[in-house]
Amino acid sequence: MSSLEILDLKTHFPTPDGIVRAVDTITLSIRARETFGLVGETGCGKTVLGLTIMRLLPPTATVEGKVMCAGRNLLEVNEAEMRKVRGEEIAMILQNPTTSLNPVMRVGAQIAEAIQLHQGLNKRDAKEKAIEMLDAVKIPSPSGRANEYPHEFSGGMKQRVMIAMGLACDPSLIIADEPTKGLDVTIKAQIIELIKKVTEKKAMLLITHDLGVARELCDRIALMYAGELVEYATLREIFEDPLHPYTRGFLGSLPDRGLVPIPGMTPSLIDLPEGCRFHPRCEYATDVCRQKHPEMIEVEGGHFVRCFHARS
Amino acid sequence: MKRHDKHNSRVMGAVARVRESRSAMLGLTIIVLLVLMAIFAPHLSPNDPTDVRLGDRLISPFTESKYPLGTDHLGRCVLSRLLYGARISLAVGITVVGISTVIGVTLGVVSGYYGGISDSVIMRFVDATLSLPSIFLAVVIAGMLGRGLASVMIALVAIEWTSYARVTRGSVLSLKEKEFVESARSLGARDSYIMARHILPNIIAPVIVVATIGMAYVILAAAALSFLGFGAQPPTPEWGAMLNAGRVYMRTAPYLTILPGFAIMLLVIAFNLLGDGLRDILDPRRVVVE
Amino acid sequence: MIDYILKRILQLIPALLLVSVVSFSIIYFAPGDPAETLCTGPDGSANPKSVEEFRIKMGLDKPLHTQYLIWLNNVLHGDFGYSYQSENPVFDHIKKAFGATFKLSVVSLIISLAISIPLGIISAIKQNSPVDVACMVGASLGVSMPNFWLGLLLMLLFGVYLHWLPVAGYGDGGDLEHILLPAITLGTGSAAITARLMRSSMLEALGQDYIQTARAKGVSERIVIGKHALKNALIPVVTMVGLNFGYLLNGSIVVETIFGWPGIGRLTVDSINMRDYMMVQGCILFVAVLFVAINLLVDISYRYIDPRIHYEAA
Numbered sequence: 074m075s076s077l078e079i080l081d082l083k084t085h086f087p088t089p090d091g092i093v094r095a096v097d098t099i100t101l102s103i104r105a106r107e108t109f110g111l112v113g114e115t116g117c118g119k120t121v122l123g124l125t126i127m128r129l130l131p132p133t134a135t136v137e138g139k140v141m142c143a144g145r146n147l148l149e150v151n152e153a154e155m156r157k158v159r160g161e162e163i164a165m166i167l168q169n170p171t172t173s174l175n176p177v178m179r180v181g182a183q184i185a186e187a188i189q190l191h192q193g194l195n196k197r198d199a200k201e202k203a204i205e206m207l208d209a210v211k212i213p214s215p216s217g218r219a220n221e222y223p224h225e226f227s228g229g230m231k232q233r234v235m236i237a238m239g240l241a242c243d244p245s246l247i248i249a250d251e252p253t254k255g256l257d258v259t260i261k262a263q264i265i266e267l268i269k270k271v272t273e274k275k276a277m278l279l280i281t282h283d284l285g286v287a288r289e290l291c292d293r294i295a296l297m298y299a300g301e302l303v304e305y306a307t308l309r310e311i312f313e314d315p316l317h318p319y320t321r322g323f324l325g326s327l328p329d330r331g332l333v334p335i336p337g338m339t340p341s342l343i344d345l346p347e348g349c350r351f352h353p354r355c356e357y358a359t360d361v362c363r364q365k366h367p368e369m370i371e372v373e374g375g376h377f378v379r380c381f382h383a384r385s
Numbered sequence: 386m387k388r389h390d391k392h393n394s395r396v397m398g399a400v401a402r403v404r405e406s407r408s409a410m411l412g413l414t415i416i417v418l419l420v421l422m423a424i425f426a427p428h429l430s431p432n433d434p435t436d437v438r439l440g441d442r443l444i445s446p447f448t449e450s451k452y453p454l455g456t457d458h459l460g461r462c463v464l465s466r467l468l469y470g471a472r473i474s475l476a477v478g479i480t481v482v483g484i485s486t487v488i489g490v491t492l493g494v495v496s497g498y499y500g501g502i503s504d505s506v507i508m509r510f511v512d513a514t515l516s517l518p519s520i521f522l523a524v525v526i527a528g529m530l531g532r533g534l535a536s537v538m539i540a541l542v543a544i545e546w547t548s549y550a551r552v553t554r555g556s557v558l559s560l561k562e563k564e565f566v567e568s569a570r571s572l573g574a575r576d577s578y579i580m581a582r583h584i585l586p587n588i589i590a591p592v593i594v595v596a597t598i599g600m601a602y603v604i605l606a607a608a609a610l611s612f613l614g615f616g617a618q619p620p621t622p623e624w625g626a627m628l629n630a631g632r633v634y635m636r637t638a639p640y641l642t643i644l645p646g647f648a649i650m651l652l653v654i655a656f657n658l659l660g661d662g663l664r665d666i667l668d669p670r671r672v673v674v675e
Numbered sequence: 676m677i678d679y680i681l682k683r684i685l686q687l688i689p690a691l692l693l694v695s696v697v698s699f700s701i702i703y704f705a706p707g708d709p710a711e712t713l714c715t716g717p718d719g720s721a722n723p724k725s726v727e728e729f730r731i732k733m734g735l736d737k738p739l740h741t742q743y744l745i746w747l748n749n750v751l752h753g754d755f756g757y758s759y760q761s762e763n764p765v766f767d768h769i770k771k772a773f774g775a776t777f778k779l780s781v782v783s784l785i786i787s788l789a790i791s792i793p794l795g796i797i798s799a800i801k802q803n804s805p806v807d808v809a810c811m812v813g814a815s816l817g818v819s820m821p822n823f824w825l826g827l828l829l830m831l832l833f834g835v836y837l838h839w840l841p842v843a844g845y846g847d848g849g850d851l852e853h854i855l856l857p858a859i860t861l862g863t864g865s866a867a868i869t870a871r872l873m874r875s876s877m878l879e880a881l882g883q884d885y886i887q888t889a890r891a892k893g894v895s896e897r898i899v900i901g902k903h904a905l906k907n908a909l910i911p912v913v914t915m916v917g918l919n920f921g922y923l924l925n926g927s928i929v930v931e932t933i934f935g936w937p938g939i940g941r942l943t944v945d946s947i948n949m950r951d952y953m954m955v956q957g958c959i960l961f962v963a964v965l966f967v968a969i970n971l972l973v974d975i976s977y978r979y980i981d982p983r984i985h986y987e988a989a
Contacts, residue, residue, distance in 0.1 A: 129890050160893035167891060172884040176983055177906045187892040222982040238892070408815075513693040518966045520925040521943065522697070525959045528947035529704035605821055609929055612823045613944055625823075632827055632933075639831055646824030654819035 075102040076246050076276035077126070077163070082138035084118075084125045091343040095121040097300035098138075100369075103246065108277040110291035110308075112284055112323070114339050118300045119280045120168065123248045126278075127165050128155050142246075161191040164239035168251040170231035174223035181207070181219025184238045191242045206237040210267060229260035236267065246276045253286050265289045284327055288312065293375075296320050299340050299350040302369065306376040316378040318355045349381070357382050402666045409662025415655035423471040432462035434469040434622045443638045457627070457641055458634055466622035467648055473623045474652055477534060478604045481541045482596050488542070489549025490592060494580060496550065497557030508554070511547040519544045523606060527615040534623070537607050537616040545599060552595050556588040590667040598660035601653045608649045624649045679978070683971055690967055695750070698960035699743050702952050710735045712952055714759075750960065756953035758946075765957035768942060773961070775845065776931070776938030779861065780923045782854050787862035787869060787919065792912070795873025799908075800900060802878065810870060817867025822926050826860035826933045843935040857934040861926045865919040869912060876911045880904040910981050917973025921966055 084096035095118040103109045111119050124130050126140050128147065140147040147158060159165075167173040175183055184203035188194055194202065200219065207215035210233040223231060232252060239247050252268060253261045268277075269290055281287055287294055288308065295305040296319060304317040315321045322335035337354035340346055349367050352358040361381050369379045404410060422429060431453065438460035446455040446463070454464040496507040514522075523540040530536035560566055566583050574582075608625030610616040617623030619630070624645040631641025705712045710730035730736050737745070749756070755765035798807040833856060834842035846853035880886070881904050889903040890896075928940035935941070939962060946954035 124887075127891055129887055156893040156895060158893070159891055165891040167884060167888050169884055173888045175885040175889070175903055175907070177910070177981065178903070183888075186889075186894065190893055224983050235888075238888070509689045510693070513690040516687075516690045516967050516970055517694060517697075517963050518921060518925050520928055521940075521959060521962050524928055524943060525701060525947065525955060526704060528944075529701050529952075529955070531706060601819065605819075608821055609823060612821075613929065613932060614948070625821075628824065628827070635827065635831055636835055639835075642824075642827045642831065646821055646827065649821050649824065650816075650819055653821070654815060657815065657819050 076105045076107075076142070077278070078102040078139075078141040079122075079126070080139040080141065082122070082125060082140065083136065084121050084130065085135050086131075086133060087135070088343070093342045094118075094300045094345065095342055096125060099297075099302055101295055101302065101305065103276050103278055105245070105276050106274060107292040108272060108279055108290050110279045110281065110287035110294040111297055112281055112287050112294055113297035114282055116339055116342070117297045118342065119282075119297050120250055122297075123165060123250050123278065123280050126248060127159055127163065129159075129165070157191070160187045160244065161242045162244055163246045163248065164242070164244040165248040166235045166239040166250060166252055168254055170235045171223075171228065173235060174231060176223055179220055179222060180226065180234050183223075184219075184234070184241050187238065187241050203237075203241065206241050207234070209240065209271065210234070210237040212237075229256055229264060232256065232264055233267065236264075236271065240271055244275070246278065247272060248278045248280065250280045251282070252279070253281070253283065261286075284323055296323065299345060300342055301350065301379070302377075303351065303379045304377065305369075306378075310376050314376075316372060316376070316383040317351075317380050318357055318382075319351050322354075349379075406662040406666060408658045409666070412655045412658030412660075412662065415651060416659060419471050419652055419655070420475060422468055423475050426465075426468040426472055430462070430465035430468050432465045434461060434465040435620045436461060437620075443634065445638070446640050446644075454644060455638070455640055457631060458638075461620075461622075463641070463644060466627060467624070467644060469622040470624040470627065470645065470648065471652070473534070473617065473621065474604050474608065474649070477538060477541075477607045478600045478656075481538050481545055481603045481607070482599050484538075484542050485545035485599065486549050486592060486596055489546040489551075490553045490588070492546070493550040493553025494557055494584060494588075497554040498561065498576070498580065498584065504554075507550065511550050514544065514547045515551075520606060520609065523610060524613065524615060527610050532615055532618055534607075534611075534617050534621070537610045540610070541603055541606055545603060548595050548599060549592060552591050553588050556591050557584055560584055560587055594660060594664045594667055597656055597663055601656035601660060604656070605649065605653050676978070680971075680975060683974055687967055687971060691964065694960065694963040694967065695747055696743070698956050698963065699746050701956055701959065705952070712950075755957035755960070758954050759951045760946075760949055760954070765954050768954065769939065769957055769961050772937060772939045772942040773965075775936060776924070776927050776940065779854060779857055779927060779931070779936060779938055780920060782858040783862035783865070783923050784916070784919060786858055787866040788916070790862075791866040791869035792873050795870040795912075796877055796900070796905070796908075798870070798874040799877035799881065807874075811874070814867040814870045817863050818871075820863065822860055822864060823929045823933055825863055826857070826930055829856050829860055830933070843933070845935065845937050853934075857930050857936050860934075861923055861930045864926060865922050868922070869915055869919065872915055873908065873912050877904060877908040880908040883907070910977075913980055914973060914977050917969055917976070920969050924962060924966060924969075 079099060079101050082096055082099045083094070086093040086095060097118075099122065101109070111122065113119050121130070125134075125136055126147065130136070136148060138148070142158070142162065147155065150158070174180070181200055181203045184206055185196070185199035188199040188202050189196065192199075192202075204215045204219050207219055212218055212230060212233055218226075223234070226234060236249075236252070239249070249268065253264055256264060265286060268279075277290075279287060279290055284294075291308050293305070293307050294311045295302050296311075296317065297303070298319050304311070304315070304320045306314075311320060312324065315324055319335070322333075324330055325333040326335060335354060340350060340353070346353055347366075348364050349355070349358070349362040352362040355362065359382070365381075367379045367381050369377050370383070371377050372383055431451065438456070441452065441456050441460035442458055444452050444456040444460075446453065448455070452462050452464070454462075454467065456462060457466070492507050496504040523537075523544055526540035526543060527536040530539060560583070566579060569579050569583055607616060608623070608628075611623045611625030612629045614626075614629060617626045619626070627645040628642060628649075631638065631645065635642050702712050708726075710726050714726050714729050735742060753766060755769070757763065758765055758768055761768070794810045794813075798810040801807050830842050833840045840856055841853055843856075844853055881900070883904075886899060886903055889899045894903070924940075927936075927938055928944060930936065931938040931941035932944050939958060943955065943958040943962070946952075946958060
């Protein structure tokens with residue numbers, strides 16, 4: 074059973090310089106209790122995908138396609154119902170905990186807010202629950218820290234608060250956007266451990282540019298490049314049998330695989346290359362790659378790739 | 386030479402952006418028109434602004450072609466007085482802002498460039514002045530010095546220079562750390578050379594912004610002081626003084642209240658619009674919020 | 676916190692000293708001998724004998740710095756001298772006038788905030804809409820409009836033409852009828868500044884990440900704006916409220932003079948006109964100390980409102 078199904082989703086932003094195709098025809102499904110990794114370089118549109126699911130985009134964005142959750146298309150429900158979805162059914166842990174926590178509200182109150190809203194608890198009970206959540210994410214002396222302000226927390230602790238806030242109403246799906254960005258190695262390992270534990274029984278969409286983190290947490294991984302998915306398979310297949318040159322390049326840039334960067338730059342989402350979007354950076358590119366845009370093909374059960382040369 | 390070109394292109398860019406900023410253009414247009422009126426006041430005025438004709442007292446505007454905007458309680462031509470008034474307001478503004486700029490920029494550069502004791506003394510002075518109620522201070526200074534525009538200008542300079550000193554010092558402090566200043570210094574350039582060649586050209590932009598908004602403030606404050614009776618004395622056709630004289634006749638001749646006040650507001654708003662526009666254009670740190 | 680307040684008070688000492696020097700030296704600004712100046716009323720000079728008596732009584736025959744110290748000592752003991760006009764202590768006059776100014780300032784501030792904060796918020800939410808444009812044009816006019824002109828126009832409209840409100844005066848101890856026009860006149864400038872600030876700080880707050888976090892929790896837009904954004908956006912506005920008091924104090928000079936409001940501004944102007952110089956000294960000193968005290972209060976309250984600053988001080 075899938076927890077979330079995304080069908081032909083397109084998110085475009087009209088700007089004076091042209092249309093930014095941040096999410097361009099993406100289809101994927103997240104199964105119940107699985108952790109799905111969405112991996113790509115900065116600026117490939119991964120965060121926009123997350124915000125599209127939550128319908129948190131600025132009004133200028135145009136969205137097409139379907140986001141199916143519990144039998145309905147989230148893109149079509151009214152705003153009041155969408156508010157119930159946010160936090161209660163799907164929680165999104167935004168990136169940058171430092172700027173994503175309200176600086177003038179106490180941490181406990183920020184967590185309690187969603188609890189009060191969705192579970193109808195009174196202020197005191199909601200605060201009790203918020204303290205429980207802080208305890209669950211292993212913040213020491215949670216009842217005292219609930220009364221503190223975000224700036225009194227370290228970066229790792231703020232990330233824990235963000236996670237507690239996401240978990241507060243026991244959503245069935247969590248979207249975590251770069252939960253380990255900017256943390257140093259030991260803190261990062263702790264946060265990964267924590268996420269692994271608290272999302273054991275939940276579906277999660279993990280958005281990251283860090284394949285190392287994805288390797289620790291994910292059951293399946295999709296690689297995103299210039300607004301579209303280029304490869305999509307189980308964790309094992311991605312690491313052991315990567316088919317797309319971009320995936321291979323990305324793996325090659327991991328520290329334990331030689332730190333070889335992918336040559337070239339990510340294309341602008343306004344001015345995308347003709348043909349395969351990766352061809353200017355691809356060492357295997359041929360004429361067909363320059364002329365035709367490859368479709369996603371299923372090379373074996375559940376392993377999809379967008380490349381003309383995947384099996385040659 | 387290259388640096389010079391770059392500077393030029395930056396200036397040209399700023400000019401282009403002023404053209405794009407509608408409010409700045411509106412402000413600039415009003416200022417240019419009023420400056421022209423002030424310059425050509427003797428040619429544009431239908432009458433002598435101080436000519437008393439008791440037989441023509443309190444004529445309403447638009448009733449007699451000889452006095453397009455009517456006459457005041459002494460039968461003086463309101464239009465002529467307004468035109469000459471522009472001269473006074475602009476002259477007071479330019480004088481006060483000019484002197485304040487010279488004092489403020491000099492002290493600001495000294496304060497920022499040398500630091501140390503001179504910096505502490507100057508900045509204490511600036512902080513203390515800024516923590517005082519400026520108009521009160523100006524009223525008292527002008528009042529004690531004796532009535533007249535000179536007193537008003539002295540009082541306003543005493544307050545106004547601090548803004549320039551503060552802005553200049555801030556810019557100098559940030560420039561001092563810049564590579565081109567450091568490299569000039571390491572090449573053995575004299576302080577005076579560094580100041581003239583590297584520091585001054587780069588503090589022009591922020592000082593222009595402060596000066597433009599300062600013009601608005603000074604014109605308004607000078608008019609207020611004259612309105613209170615401390616500034617221009619009769620028969621000088623100063624707008625604030627005209628307003629003060631006219632308000633006695635508010636019931637019978639409201640135009641004597643309305644017209645000079647409108648003139649003051651027009652000039653003040655023009656400098657404010659231009660100043661706000663320039664600040665948006667010249668301040669690279671200010672990101673335009675979509 | 677106490678440490679911080681003490682530190683700030685210590686930092687104020689240079690400003691207060693400067694204030695005292697300025698107030699003291701005011702009599703030297705006037706042309707002529709200070710003893711003569713201080714004995715001079717609207718009727719002209721006093722006779723030479725009484726001037727000489729006065730000179731010795733006030734210590735004006737001593738060197739300048741001694742004079743200053745004597746004067747400062749008197750002031751610190753609450754002795755601001757006597758009004759030449761009424762022969763009552765200067766401080767009594769000031770106390771009475773300050774009551775009227777305080778009343779006017781508070782009403783102005785309430786009017787100003789009641790207008791500017793909602794307008795600023797609406798402008799920010801409906802950015803670039805006709806409502807926003809109208810508010811911001813209004814704010815530009817409000818900033819640039821001479822308050823003496825605005826006061827006279829209001830007087831003309833509501834007092835002379837419509838007869839809704841009294842043209843001027845203090846009425847029965849400064850009743851609502853009499854306070855309304857001067858308070859609106861005084862409040863317009865600060866309302867314009869506050870509305871602009873409220874708009875820009877609201878726009879900034881609405882663009883922050885924590886706003887998205889609140890939305891992601893399922894919080895309604897009304898609460899996102901009214902709670903999450905507003906709480907942050909109000910911080911700079913609250914600081915401005917203190918500065919506004921200073922602004923209002925400055926404006927009171929003109930407004931009180933126009934509307935015949937017996938406050939400290941009018942007292943200052945009248946004293947200058949009457950050549951009641953000890954009164955002028957007292958007024959400027961009082962207003963300046965008040966100004967400095969307000970700035971201090973703002974600083975302290977700022978620390979209560981913004982938890983981040985509180986932390987840095989600790």
